[in-house]
Amino acid sequence: MAQQKKLVEAITSRDEDFAKWYTDIVKKAELIDYSGVKGCMVIRPYGYAIWENIQKDLDRRFKETGHENVYMPMFIPESLLQKEKDHVKGFAPEVAWVTQGGAEKLTERLCVRPTSEVLFCEHYAKIINSYRDLPKLYNQWCSVVRWEKTTRPFLRSSEFLWQEGHTMHETAEEAQEETMRMLHVYHDFYKETLAIPAVIGKKTDKEKFAGAEATYTIEPMMHNGVALQGGTSHYFGDGFARSFDITFTGRDNKLAYPHQTSWGVSTRLIGALIMVHSDDDGLVLPPKISPIQIAIIPIAMHKEGVLEKADSLYKRLKDEFRVKLDNSDQSPGWKFSQYEMKGVPVRIEIGPKDIENNQCVIVRRDTREKIVVSIDNLETAVRETLETMHNDMYNNALENLHEKTFVAKNHEEFLDIAQNKPGFIKAMWCGDSACEDKLKDETGGVKSRCIPFDEEHITDTCACCGKPAQHMVYWGKQY
């Protein structure tokens, strides 16, 4: 094992320097490359293949829930961005401005979309006239730009890829249902596809989206105890509709404003995958989104019959799984390390002795467990291994989330945990944003993550000011 490790460049140990370990993985698993523009990244083939698998899965879920894809322009005229005042206040400080087109100076600046609420609203105003036109359930896959000062691949970049759903409904109730439906689509996707558990709840007013009435979030826990906003779903009420004069004739023949939602997840998901599942040998990818699910590695390749046998295994598996047969002239040890670095869930070793015994060896990426299986049962064994691996990865991540969740009954405990135990803090809160500010200042950045849907009663009083508590809140530092 020690010798194999030397075959690929070592990466920084996760426990030693989490941040460096993260960037080592991102680079050495060939997910991204840096570009000449600060905070913009090149997503390399292996990284992009992960994103394509994420897209395919989510897009199916969106379409199954009745959504249609559209494409909006990437530019927003300054006057359009300013139509909803909370929204522009939230985004104007971090947008990129186009001021020149060809040789001509523009009469109005255009911002590169940081999000597309205003573009959807402008369009909806034109196509919504009657209750018969509702609901409108649109989604868009695109890139957006937010001029970030400090950037980190996938987690915070000036340009990133995402999807943004924007829907319009006849009633507030329907829009609220949609907000919840899509939050749960994300939550299910995290669990079923990414093998990542997450706390699910509502953002406090302070942390909600610029222009929203309510923001809901899923919050997974990274291996190092830092939280990540994993996906958000917003209920807008009819605020934007009023600002953009979107009206429809209702069933009662009266003019009314429709109610709106938006929801999105981004390439940040790939950051979550890395920080939840991976280890000191590189990526560990959940089977459902791994670009390669199985790497077949022939042992003693030059021996008669080995390559033929490896190829026959490949042919049996290739229609059901994403499988790669590596018959390149590198050593098996080098190949093992390579596919470990890339997080390939399962490798299959097949050599002369295996062939003699009508068997092969399945090795799991997460546990390194070696399973000797009869070649006759190969498909079943692989299928079961991938499924078990997915479940084990989920359960390990859940254990990490539980281990890194602490209860603070009062201010002193809160500060002590914030100081010494990275993770979520569950604590009561009075509802006043002044306490959020104070706790953030005192702890160097612990913020409210969400009011969970399954609130517990810890104490009667706010863990900051001691006044009567209104809610239990999850708190934590975030990426």
Added chain:
Amino acid sequence: MAQQKKLVEAITSRDEDFAKWYTDIVKKAELIDYSGVKGCMVIRPYGYAIWENIQKDLDRRFKETGHENVYMPMFIPESLLQKEKDHVKGFAPEVAWVTQGGAEKLTERLCVRPTSEVLFCEHYAKIINSYRDLPKLYNQWCSVVRWEKTTRPFLRSSEFLWQEGHTMHETAEEAQEETMRMLHVYHDFYKETLAIPAVIGKKTDKEKFAGAEATYTIEPMMHNGVALQGGTSHYFGDGFARSFDITFTGRDNKLAYPHQTSWGVSTRLIGALIMVHSDDDGLVLPPKISPIQIAIIPIAMHKEGVLEKADSLYKRLKDEFRVKLDNSDQSPGWKFSQYEMKGVPVRIEIGPKDIENNQCVIVRRDTREKIVVSIDNLETAVRETLETMHNDMYNNALENLHEKTFVAKNHEEFLDIAQNKPGFIKAMWCGDSACEDKLKDETGGVKSRCIPFDEEHITDTCACCGKPAQHMVYWGKQY
């Protein structure tokens, strides 16, 4: 029939005003909406679904030929764009410039990518070291921006969606093979999926891509005799590699420059679909990319058993085809017109009398032919109808291309055809770009389309200057 027409807003007749007919279709088939930024369009669900089907088909062809998808930043620093001098000369006049990020004025302007050669080169310089790293076969799906003065939906817009392949090879021969391979992938895709024939050939030096050694093109013919550049594939030689200092250690252990290609098609394809196939009742979509392939329309819906029967047809077809059962409360005539406007290839009518006779009626969108089929053979009948329709659409388009191709033996004939017969002109050319300029000026815009791969010998002399001819060229006005 006359009465049905009135049920939907009429569109301008194609023969009366082709340009207005085109924009009517684009709007009334709900493909696009205009946006607040000049030349930027909203691609609506039906238009985007066509693009998704195009993407799916092309992406499969790219992956089958060994290509991988990546994502490059949307911004190019001005100094990077300037590294290849022919390239920057071609694109600088039509790019959008970002000069401000958040509150801060940028020290260097960034252009929004008009195409990504320079970004790929910057990346390739970092990851190509040895002949073992070659070939690199990358493709990107993204949006690009070119600041156009006169715009038209899908055909010429300031922002459009496309794919751009960028590949690097060990030898010139390999890169040239790739250039041809991808040109033929496009040509096959046009024929097999879009049912569009095209002339295939090489651009003259005057018309080639900024920075390329050679540009190859496929040129379909629109219904009105105007040509369209349908897709291009470029061979770059090692010009960019030299400008960007991309080198690799060859098999002979010496440093060498790799050879490069790029190739792309865009949402302009949708414009071609409209202008080749559609008619005075709206879109006519080839079955392979139509978002809905079959619309089932129950007749006398309130009669017992009709809806049930329609639903049973739907269930039989839905796994093999993209099928929609329309049981809304609109009249059948209104529905007929709607699905005609949207170009749905086949509608199935099913009413009480049909049920009595164990039959249904299949109506083709292109010919309006009504085919009465036994319900027992429904799947086969639909399958055959769609296939026949695809072939007929291709053959009709081919006939149009032939009918609108004229031969000019000399200057006088050239000018006469250019004046009176819209279409391609086949004529000999001396090889001098001065003759291209002259013909363009004299004819108000007839340009060389390509030197076809299957050149014919028409005369010995250039149709412009009368000097000895080097090539036969297809000439024409273009979108």
